Amino acid sequence: MAVTTHRALPAEIAEIQHRMEEIAASYGLDFFETIFEMLDYEELSMFAAYGGFPIRYPHWRFGAEYDELLKSYSYGLSKIYEMVINTDPCYAYLLSANAIGDQKLVIAHVYGHCDFFKNNAWFAPTNRKMLDQMANHAARVNRYIDRYGYEPVERFIDACLSIDNLIDPYSPHIQRKATPKHERSEAKNSKDSTDEEQRGKGRFRAKEYMESFINPPDVLEREQRLAEEKKESQAATSSFPEKPQRDVLQFLLDHAPLEQWQHDVLAIIRDEAYYFAPQGQTKIMNEGWASYWHSTIMTRHGLTDAEVIDYADHHSGTMAMSPQRLNPYKIGIELFRDIEERWNKGKFGDEWENCDNMEEKKNWDKELGLGRDKIFEVRQVHNDLTFIDTFLNAEFCRRHKMFAFAYNDRSGDYEIASREFDEIKKQLLTSLTNHGRPFIYVIDGNHRNRGELYLKHEYQGIELKQDYANATLANLQQLWRRPVHLETVIDDELSAISYDGHTHSVSRIDR
Secondary structure, three states, rough: OOOOOOOOOOOOHHHHHHHHHHEEEEEEEEOOOOEEEOOOOOHHHHHHHHHOOOOOOHHHHHHHHHHHHHHHHHHOOOOOOOEEOOOOOOOEEEEEHHHHHHHHHHHHHHHHHHHHHHOOHHOOOOOOOOHHHHHHHHHHHHHHHHHHHHHHHHHHHHHHHOOOOOOOOHHOEEEEEOOOOOHHHHHHOOOOOHHHHHHOOOOHHHOHHHHHHHHOEEEEEEEHHHHHHHHHHHHHOOOOOOOOOHHHHHHHHHHHHOHHHHHHHHHHHHHHHHHHHHHHOHHHHHHHHHHHHHHHHHHHHHHHHHHHHHHHHHHHHHHHEEEEEEOOOHHHHHHHHHHHHHHHOOOOOHHHHHHOOHHHHHOOOOOOOOHHHHHHHHHHOOOOOHHHHHHHOHHHHHHHOOEEEEOOOOOOEEEEEOOOOHHHHHHHHHHHHHHHOHHHHEEEEEEEEEEEEEEOOOOOOOOOOOHHHHHHHHHHHHHHOOOOOEEEEEOOOOEEEEEEOOEEEEEEOEE
16 A cells, blocks of 8 residues: 655645635535646656656656656757646645646645546546556566566566556446455455456455465465466367457467466556546546636636736637647637536527528527536536537537548648538547547457467558557557457458567458
């Protein structure tokens, strides 16, 4: 269990936090206890590189991200204003160099995030004690480094991280079978056990300091080998899984011939991937919700006359839209405001939809006052995909000058491809579906009865980048230790990319 120490905030900032917390609560925001800490930019960059956590397992990518963040700040290219993590209590970090007006804005923004973390359904299954869990992960990886050496562990982590998006982000919300009562009781009474202990086959639950005595590594490795031999025997006579499996990492944990330490490291990568998944699923909503509330609180309660100009400058800079990219802050806040206005004025339902009098629609106001209740409801049940699909409309796109873009091979630039609402919405929903990443499923773990791994890419009109696919297959083969195959579409033809541990090959599939 990690021991976290907290630095006391300066008295002026502590007073601001107390006031902002009271204001946020008065609007109905509901959040876990929120602990703020003041950091300089080097410390803030380190925490940002670690995904907001003070400690992570050792890996070169964290150092690379830290170096990039620090240089970007030094050259005046970017600046981190706030950072908050989804835990109970919530932890948020303030930049010590910020002016008082910025600190107010950040604190108000953080309370919006904390309310969203606590109440949005897509965050409900996440581990709220991830601060301790991250420290636990770091300790376990460090033990493996001490035992097996830094380079073998780092190379294995590299391979795992290259496929850490091959999970099923919806699976935490699906209960496929009932949990036996005795297992629920054991889980409730074993909160100090690690996920490794709860998942490991042949393991007994144990406190961390007793782990090596109760679960001797040599015994576990022997049982692991016996289990793998049994799996191989079963695989020789049948095809598995019974139906396509989207959680590739779980399939590897269940069936790949991994050593005990490799199994545990892959489980760590998978746990952290599932922890961060809801943030990717709700980026627009989360940032929009936090921006809505910092805007509301600051303009009504938080600003002095001397701070208005700086606030307007910083807020408008955050909300600025670029032709090259979607700004989640801007889309999120404007869509929440649009929903609030529509439900306040009654611009919804059959009567509104069936009205074809443009002048009547322009002046439509039923004075229902349902807007605030509606946006709280939306905040609770939606993710970005359903948020955009349900509430984005043609009028909103026209008002905010939204277009569909496409890449022009001849000019090398992105250009406006369509101003039609259906095309705009389709492109936006496509980019949000699985975060714009390809859908990959495990089809067969015993392909051609040779123990080879067969995957399928669900083709949706966009071909895979073949260099990325080749690198991913090489890393998958490192874990599976047998040839791996990926069915996909190349040049409009159904094909299979294969890697046998030495060379890549492409073959056409005739069906």
